[in-house]
Amino acid sequence: MEKQNLSLTMEDIEEAESLWKRFAPFLANEFPETSDTNGIIESPLKEISRFKGRLFPEVPGNFYLKCDHELPIAGSIKARGGIYEVLKHAETIAKEAGMLHDNDNYAVFSENRFKNFFGQYSIGVGSTGNLGLSIGMISAKLGFNVYVYMSADAKQWKKDLLREKGANVLEFSGDFSEAVATGREKTNANPNGYFVDDEDSKYLFLGYSVAALRLKKQLKEKHITVDADHPLFVYLPCGVGGSPGGITFGLKKVFGDYAHCFFAEPVHSPSVLIGLVTGEMDEVSVQDFGIDNRTEADGLAVGRPSRFATTVSDQLISGIYTMEDHTLYRLLAALADSEDIYLEPSATAGLVGPQRVQPYINQITGDKDVTHIAWSTGGSLVPTKDMEMFYNKGKSLIRKG
Incomplete structure (x- = not known):
């Protein structure tokens, strides 16, 4: 593991959480969907016992869904990392310009003087879809010129939504790595450009890690204990590895080997x-x-992993499993039928986790009280016609057996 990755600490996670709190007044002003939470971007934790009973009742423990498909603004897990890194950059350059001071109320970021200031700068990102949505939405709202380099896997509705929100979308016939490489080169050629690098970003990683602090609070509210006798198993869809890596890092800092x-x-x-x-x-x-x-x-269509996140994940994860696309669609339809929750296909990858790793679970848990959490990663912004198509495909596959 690289020394820079080892240097990340719980204090870094707590500082990231502090930045979220500083920007809460701005987020509440600009995004009405965050008003109920006073500008805090967070998702609920829901028990999915009917789904578990239908698919794998033999697996011990209770099963929950961390509903990041419901995260406000961007409708996916990328709201955590993508929005965090843009806010971090905005704070940095505003302070360097003398426009922002430590005791300021960050609602000032809604003022035209800030938007005019950020209009001198550009932000770029390469994406298969969801990260681009989060970066594009928050960057445009702040006033940045934002360029999203989309791979061939990106869905058309995500490109259309980004353009509607004020982002410049550039499409590529190649995969994620090509979009990232081109975006990085073009953005870095601009002295006022800033590239959000999903293949190598500490700030994306830290933005995701804050989820562990939020989850700890949610588990406490549900009277769920995590300790030697009550282990926690978490299943995370993985593309380039930044979001699952950051969340895993946070969970390990909060709950350790449990x-x-x-x-x-x-x-x-x-x-x-x-x-x-x-x-x-x-x-x-x-x-x-x-x-x-x-x-x-599409969110998992990545050929090369993150440099930063993978070196950390190597030390922290308990395992990886893979699945065919048809399994994702079956899970999508089964979750909709049993829990009335609709996800995009890539976001269902964690739902089969308890079944896939059952030998591992049995080996280390015995009679212990186990809690399982599948992390959903996107879906609430999917157009109705697209979601109907996903669901119908899943139902058709289930009927065929």
Whole structure:
């Protein structure tokens, strides 16, 4: 593990949480959907016992869904990392320009003088979809010129929504790595440009890590204990590895060895799995092994893992499992039927976790009281017609057996 990654501490997570709190007045002003939480971006934790009883009743423990598909503003887990990094950058350059001081109420970021100031700067990001949405929405709202470099896997509705929100969308016929490489080059050529690098970003990582502090509070509210006799198992959909890596880092800092985290990747895009198994980390891609990186799970369609996140995850995760696209659709339909919760396909990857890792669970838990959490990652902004198509495909696959 690189020294810079080892240097991250609980204090870094707490400082990230402090930044979220500083910006809460601005977020509450600009995004009405956050008014009920006073500008805090967070998602509920819901028990999905009917789903568990339908699919794998034999697995011990209670099953919950961390509903990041309901996160306000961006409707996905990327609201945590993407919005955090843009806010961090905005705070930094505003302070450097003498426009912002330590005791200021951050509602001032809604003022035209700030938006005019940020209009001198640009922000770029490469994305398969959801990260681009989070970066595009918050950057445009602050006044930045934002450019989102979208891979071929990105859904059309996400491109349309970004343009509607004021972002510049550039489309590529290649995959995620090509979009990132091009975006990085173009953005860094501008002296006032800032590139949010999903392949190598400490700030994205820290933005995600704050979720662990929020989850700890939610578990306490539900009277759920996490300790040696009450282990926690968490299942996280994984693309480039930044969001599941950041959340895992936070969970390990909060719960230590009592938290067991697993990544879930598509069979055709197992970038983090290959990086870890080979030991080559970001120096190897799935294409190097003849894997095509083509999956309908657009948020997970990544051929090369994050440099920063993967070196951390290597030390922290308990395992990785993979799945075919048809399984994602079946899970989507089953969750909708049993719990009336609708996710996009990539966000369902964690739902089969308890079944996939059951031998591991049985080996270490015995008669212990187990809690399982599948982390949903997107879905609330999906257009109705697209969601109906996803659901119907899942139902058709279930009927075929």
